Amino acid sequence: MTLINHASSSEIFAQRLREAVEQADGATLVSSPEAFASGDINTIVATLMVEKPSLVVVGPDSDVDTALMVAEQLDLNHPETAVVIVAPPTPTVLERALQAGTRGVISPDADQVEIERVINRALAAVTRRREVIHEPFTETKNRIIPVLAAKGGSGKTTVSSNLAVSLAHKYPGDVVLVDLDLQFGDVGSAFGIEPANTMADVLNHPGEMTTARLKTLLTPNQSTGIYVLAAPNTPAEADDMSPKLVADTLKTLASEFPYVVVDTAAGIDEFTLEVLDIATDLVLLASMDVPSVRAVAKEIDALQMLGIRHADWHLVLNRASSKVGISIEDIEATLGLSIDVRIPSSRSVPLSVNRGVPVSADDRRSPVGRAFEELARRTAHTEAAEQSWLRRRRSE
Ligand SMILES: Nc1ncnc2c1ncn2[C@@H]1O[C@H](COP(=O)(O)OP(=O)(O)O)[C@@H](O)[C@H]1O
Numbered sequence: 001m002t003l004i005n006h007a008s009s010s011e012i013f014a015q016r017l018r019e020a021v022e023q024a025d026g027a028t029l030v031s032s033p034e035a036f037a038s039g040d041i042n043t044i045v046a047t048l049m050v051e052k053p054s055l056v057v058v059g060p061d062s063d064v065d066t067a068l069m070v071a072e073q074l075d076l077n078h079p080e081t082a083v084v085i086v087a088p089p090t091p092t093v094l095e096r097a098l099q100a101g102t103r104g105v106i107s108p109d110a111d112q113v114e115i116e117r118v119i120n121r122a123l124a125a126v127t128r129r130r131e132v133i134h135e136p137f138t139e140t141k142n143r144i145i146p147v148l149a150a151k152g153g154s155g156k157t158t159v160s161s162n163l164a165v166s167l168a169h170k171y172p173g174d175v176v177l178v179d180l181d182l183q184f185g186d187v188g189s190a191f192g193i194e195p196a197n198t199m200a201d202v203l204n205h206p207g208e209m210t211t212a213r214l215k216t217l218l219t220p221n222q223s224t225g226i227y228v229l230a231a232p233n234t235p236a237e238a239d240d241m242s243p244k245l246v247a248d249t250l251k252t253l254a255s256e257f258p259y260v261v262v263d264t265a266a267g268i269d270e271f272t273l274e275v276l277d278i279a280t281d282l283v284l285l286a287s288m289d290v291p292s293v294r295a296v297a298k299e300i301d302a303l304q305m306l307g308i309r310h311a312d313w314h315l316v317l318n319r320a321s322s323k324v325g326i327s328i329e330d331i332e333a334t335l336g337l338s339i340d341v342r343i344p345s346s347r348s349v350p351l352s353v354n355r356g357v358p359v360s361a362d363d364r365r366s367p368v369g370r371a372f373e374e375l376a377r378r379t380a381h382t383e384a385a386e387q388s389w390l391r392r393r394r395s396e
């Protein structure tokens with residue numbers, strides 16, 4: 001049974017929460033208004049955990065600092081319990097809530113529908129997390145690196161292909177590039193290859209997704225040392241893919257390959273959501289135009305609300321140029337994040353796509369090639385973790 005604990009003495013909010021919980025799947029609300037009375041974090045956590053709830057909703061009357069400290073403790077020591085905070089969702093609160101590992105922030109005057117949305121999402125996340133916790137998969141130290149952008153044409157395929165190639169310079173044979181732009185994926189053409197097998201073939205053998213079997217679906221690219229798992233050949237085949245199948249495929253790959261780089265479709269689709277759940281790194285692309293920056297800002301908000309905090313974020317500015325009337329500082333200020341890597345705009349990029357040889361494969365000393373080496377260095381996690389905006393608290 002799913003238990004939700006409301007740690008607050010606010011009766012008005014509790015009433016709305018109760019109604020929202022009644023709609024949530026089989027959940028029961030318990031209440032610990034006394035939990036925060038002691039003021040001592042360990043005592044608070046112990047009180048909250050008496051009934052082992054799946055979700056703790058804190059506030060709106062508790063002070064935000066204590067609530068966040070409690071959230072942090074729960075996240076570290078009771079990862080199978082999610083925390084949602086009830087507080088005015090200012091950017092500062094959102095960022096701190098994210099860092100503390102909460103699964104969302106509900107405004108004190110949110111209506112029942114909004115409350116329902118946040119708690120359902122938190123419960124779904126905690127269910128997935130419990131599944132992951134109980135799978136041996138979490139033991140892998142391998143990196144899963146999705147490349148995301150809010151809009152098409154931002155350079156996701158360019159960046160994921162070149163990142164994979166740059167990683168393989170250092171770690172040949174250790175890198176697999178997965179094309180998760182299932183409908184219109186074009187990773188194959190970036191390498192000038194027409195893979196005999198694609199992700200669609202995973203479907204032909206449901207139930208026996210062994211590493212050995214999956215390996216037969218990979219296309220080795222000898223000149224670069226990477227493996228490619230191509231997207232289905234037609235959008236119709238892509239329709240048959242399920243998020244669960246995609247998640248299983250990625251986990252299986254990650255149990256074998258130290259680096260799983262994932263090209264994605266624009267925005268955050270249901271498949272990308274699965275990757276986000278298990279990602280160790282997020283490469284987020286922005287371009288130097290106002291609509292793109294706005295779209296990325298929205299995407300960052302969405303990622304924050306999803307509670308993606310276990311991954312290291314790498315913000316990449318593609319087609320960086322000083323001549324477009326918008327400055328790097330403006331972009332960083334709008335996004336509230338600093339740019340980690342700048343990839344210059346260069347004719348060599350479209351030329352390389354047309355030749356089917358990524359820039360990093362034959363011109364790694366060029367400015368574009370060097371930018372990808374820098375991104376590879378960061379995602380390879382030698383010293384990159386320190387510089388990342390959000391750090392995973394490694395318990396291992
Ligand atoms: N840094 C760059 N300089 C010049 N052209 C680029 C650069 N990055 C991407 N492009 C071009 O922009 C287009 C879209 O890039 P692509 O990687 O396919 O984007 P997405 O996968 O996000 O849709 C391609 O024609 C690509 O060659």
Ligand SMILES: [Mg+2]
Nearest residue numbers: 156157181186
């Ligand atoms: Mg693409």
